[in-house]
């Protein structure tokens with residue numbers, strides 16, 4: 001049986017939201033909870049969904065974001081638009097009160113999103129747009145392998161929570177240091193057979209770990225996400241050496257070392273004809 005993933009579209013909505021809670025989950029991941037009436041009707045139905053998050057201009061503190069009108073999206077004439085992509089981790093709605101969690105990797109002040117997240121406090125304002133669409137869980141997969149760095153731990157968390165227990169889950173995760181594995185809850189740890197690799201022990205540990213999984217059957221789906229350069233040899237191995245079909249492998253460069261606001265629609269490997 002071949003693996004298929006259906007997609008659904010959602011109406012594009014731009015929402016103004018307020019920080020209602022901040023929690024440090026691991027040394028470099030902060031959970032920011034956003035609230036507000038404009039979250040009414042928020043829908044995210046796929047594990048790899050993403051939002052455009054709009055941040056205040058660090059120079060002025062002013063938040064500039066597009067607005068939706070009947071004729072489409074309108075960008076304001078003034079102000080600086082600063083946006084980055086983030087995973088909607090969890091959404092809750094009770095008695096007309098709505099909350100959305102986003103987990104931010106804090107990697108210093110070299111990026112506006114990271115700098116904002118490291119200082120975020122209750123009452124701060126953001127805008128979010130999306131998700132515009134959702135890719136749903138793959139049909140026909142009996143085994144899912146997740147390969148991720150910290151930026152894709154939120155998506156991995158969603159995979160773990162959304163997949164039925166009949167699907168076997170394997171994870172290879174690269175994090176900064178010991179303690180990064182505390183990102184998952186005990187229930188999530190119990191659900192997935194995971195290996196954790198610490199950058200303090202050196203880079204490039206995922207490649208041999210992926211190879212050591214051995215042959216990968218046609219009912220296995222592999223999700224690869226994180227730093228784009230890290231993914232290049234992994235996807236090449238899966239597609240070229242093991243010969244996995246395109247539908248079995250989803251590789252998404254969530255960021256690229258040295259590039260500001262890297263576009264994840266760009267090829268992760270321009271020399272690869274698949275890109």
Ligand SMILES: Cc1cc2nc3c(=O)[nH]c(=O)nc-3n(C[C@H](O)[C@H](O)[C@H](O)COP(=O)(O)OP(=O)(O)OC[C@H]3O[C@@H](n4cnc5c(N)ncnc54)[C@H](O)[C@@H]3O)c2cc1C
Pocket residue numbers: 048049050084085086087088102103104105106107110111112113114115150151152154155252253254255256257258259260261262264
């Ligand atoms: C579909 C999708 C979902 C994503 N979900 C999440 C999520 O849930 N949580 C999350 O934290 N990120 C997520 N990301 C990644 C996030 O969008 C990028 O890391 C983004 O570049 C961060 O913006 P910034 O303003 O901090 O840094 P930028 O201004 O974009 O970059 C400034 C510098 O920081 C470097 N940099 C960027 N990200 C990192 C990092 N993680 N570690 C070290 N250096 C970095 C860049 O290479 C550059 O040199 C997602 C990306 C995509 C495409």
